[in-house]
Amino acid sequence: MPPTVTTNDNWTEEQPVMPVKEDIDATADAEAAFSLALSQDQKDIREWVHGFAADVVRPAAREWDEREKTPWPIIQEAAKIGLYSWESLGQFHMDPTGLSVPIVFEELFWGDGGIGMAIIGTTLAVASIFGQGTGEQIGEWIPRCYGTADDVKVAAFCSSEPNAGSDVSAIRSTAKFDEATNEWVINGQKAWATNGGIADVHVVVASVDRELGTRGHAAFVVPMSEAKGISEGSKVAKHGLRASHTADVFFDDCRIPAEYVLGGKEKLDERLAKARERANEIAAGTKRFSSSNPSMATFEASRPAVGAQALGIARAAYEYALEYAKEREQFKRKIIQNQSVAFTLARMKMEIDAARLLVWRASWMGRNAVPFEAAEGSMSKLKAGEVAVWVTERAIQILGGNGYAREFPVERWHRDAKLYDIFEGTAEIQQLVIARAISGMRIE
Ligand SMILES: Cc1cc2nc3c(=O)[nH]c(=O)nc-3n(C[C@H](O)[C@H](O)[C@H](O)COP(=O)(O)OP(=O)(O)OC[C@H]3O[C@@H](n4cnc5c(N)ncnc54)[C@H](O)[C@@H]3O)c2cc1C
Numbered sequence: 001m002p003p004t005v006t007t008n009d010n011w012t013e014e015q016p017v018m019p020v021k022e023d024i025d026a027t028a029d030a031e032a033a034f035s036l037a038l039s040q041d042q043k044d045i046r047e048w049v050h051g052f053a054a055d056v057v058r059p060a061a062r063e064w065d066e067r068e069k070t071p072w073p074i075i076q077e078a079a080k081i082g083l084y085s086w087e088s089l090g091q092f093h094m095d096p097t098g099l100s101v102p103i104v105f106e107e108l109f110w111g112d113g114g115i116g117m118a119i120i121g122t123t124l125a126v127a128s129i130f131g132q133g134t135g136e137q138i139g140e141w142i143p144r145c146y147g148t149a150d151d152v153k154v155a156a157f158c159s160s161e162p163n164a165g166s167d168v169s170a171i172r173s174t175a176k177f178d179e180a181t182n183e184w185v186i187n188g189q190k191a192w193a194t195n196g197g198i199a200d201v202h203v204v205v206a207s208v209d210r211e212l213g214t215r216g217h218a219a220f221v222v223p224m225s226e227a228k229g230i231s232e233g234s235k236v237a238k239h240g241l242r243a244s245h246t247a248d249v250f251f252d253d254c255r256i257p258a259e260y261v262l263g264g265k266e267k268l269d270e271r272l273a274k275a276r277e278r279a280n281e282i283a284a285g286t287k288r289f290s291s292s293n294p295s296m297a298t299f300e301a302s303r304p305a306v307g308a309q310a311l312g313i314a315r316a317a318y319e320y321a322l323e324y325a326k327e328r329e330q331f332k333r334k335i336i337q338n339q340s341v342a343f344t345l346a347r348m349k350m351e352i353d354a355a356r357l358l359v360w361r362a363s364w365m366g367r368n369a370v371p372f373e374a375a376e377g378s379m380s381k382l383k384a385g386e387v388a389v390w391v392t393e394r395a396i397q398i399l400g401g402n403g404y405a406r407e408f409p410v411e412r413w414h415r416d417a418k419l420y421d422i423f424e425g426t427a428e429i430q431q432l433v434i435a436r437a438i439s440g441m442r443i444e
Helices: 040-067 072-080 086-094 100-111 113-120 122-132 135-146 210-216 265-284 296-327 339-367 376-404 410-421 427-439
Strands: 155-158 174-178 183-194 201-207 217-223 230-235 246-257
Touching: 040 072, 040 100, 040 113, 040 410, 072 113, 086 100, 086 122, 086 135, 100 113, 100 296, 100 339, 113 122, 113 296, 113 410, 122 135, 122 155, 122 201, 122 217, 135 155, 135 201, 135 217, 155 183, 183 201, 183 217, 201 246, 210 217, 210 265, 217 246, 296 339, 296 376, 296 410, 339 376, 376 410, 376 427
Parallel strands: 155 201
Antiparallel strands: 174 183, 174 201, 183 246, 201 217, 230 246
16 A cells, blocks of 8 residues: 555645754744655655656566557556555655655656556546546546556547647537437547557547537537447557557447536536537627637646656666766776766756746646646646657667667667657647746737
8 A cells, every 4th residue: 555645734844854944033923834745655756656757667667668569457457556546646645745646657757658657547446536526426437547456458539630649629520419329429530649459448529519619519528338338449550659559549429427527417507508608708709719629727736746647757868877877998998088978967857956946836737726827737737748748869879789779778769758748749839838928918
C-alpha cells in the first residue's frame, strides 16, 4: 500500500522548522509561511514510487519499447503494491498541497515514459468520470476502470477524431437518444485513444446537438464487455511511448443505457436548454459571444500532471548524461571538464528545476481552486514539454554515438519526450491559451 498522505490543513506544521532570526516576528501568522520543503509523507511517497520505477520499470523499459505492447505484467505489479488503484490515486489527490500527484508522476516517468503511460493512461478516463459524473457514477465506474490486482483493467478517454485534434469543436461523433428503448446510440470514429480498444471502460465525447458546438458535447461511459457496436481500429505504430497502446476506436450504432451519460440525462437536458437559450440570445444580439469554455478550468488543472510526466523523462536523461560525462574521457580528461559540456549540464539542471516550479505552482493552484488567471496550468505543461525535448536532445549530444544507439536509453527518452509538445494540447495551443488569458482578447 502507498504511504499515507497527510490530509489535514495544517500540513506546514510538518515542515522542518526554519531558524528564527531575532528581527523576524516569531509570532507571525503560520498561514503566511512559505516553504517548498516537502513533508515527510511526500518524501515517503516519492521514495516508494522511485523504488518501483528503479527496480521494476527501468529494467523492463527497453524490452517493452521494442515489443510495442502493453506491459500487462508490470501494470499488475503496480496493482499488487497498490500503486495502480483508484484508492491510491484518490489518496494522492487528497494531498492539500496538490504536490503528491506531480511527485508520483515524475518518479514513475523517470523509470520510463512508455510504461509510465501504460500505468497512468487510465487516469484520463478517471478524471473525466470524476469531474463530470454523479456520485453514483463515480462509485460504479472508477473502480471498474482499474479492475482488481488479480484481474487488472485499463480505461480509455476518447475525444480526438481524425479531423478533430486541437479543434475539439470539429468532433463529428454523435450520440442520439432513442426514446423507444431508453438508450443512447453512438456513431463515429475516435482517433489516438490511449488504451483504445483494449480498455474495459471507454469514456467517449460525442455531440448531442451539433448546432451548439462544444456546448452540445457530452461524455458517455461505454463498457467494452457490455456494449455492442464498439470495436478497435488500427493500432498506431509510434515514434515514442511505444509501451503505451494507442488506437482508433469505432462506434457503429453502439447502444448504451440512458444512465451512461456522465452527469445524468436530466442534468444534460438542463445544460442543453441553457445553451440553446444562450445561442438564441446571441443570434438576437442581446448577448455577446464568448469563447470561454467551462471545461477550460478542468484542462488547466490537469495539465501540470502531464508536465510532471515530461519532467520525469527529462530528469532521467539529465542524470544519465551527467554520470556519463563524469566517466567518459577524451583528450585525457573527463568530457565534463570541457566547459561546453559542463555548462550544458548546468543549464539542463536549471531548466528542469524551473519547469518543476511551474508544475508545482499550477498543481497547488488546481488543488486549492486558485483561479488560473494567466493559464498557469498551460504554462507548466508547455515549459515542461519543451524542457524535456531540449534536455533529451542535449543528452544524446553528450553521449555522442552512444546517445544515438538503442543500447543506451537516451534516444528512447528523446523519442518519448517529443509527445509532450503534442498531446493534451500542442505547444502552440498552450501558447494560444496563455496569450488569450493574459490579454483577455480573441487571438487566432
Ligand atoms: C501518443 C498519443 C496519445 C494520445 N492519446 C489521446 C487520448 O487518450 N485521447 C484523446 O482524445 N486524444 C489523444 N491523443 C490526441 C492528441 O490530443 C492530439 O494529437 C492533439 O490534440 C493534437 O491534435 P492533432 O494531432 O489532430 O494535430 P492538429 O490539431 O492537426 O495540429 C497540427 C499542427 O497544427 C498546429 N495548430 C493547430 N491549430 C492551431 C492554431 N489554432 N494555432 C496555431 N497552431 C495550430 C498544432 O499546434 C500542430 O502543430 C493522443 C495523441 C498521441 C500522439
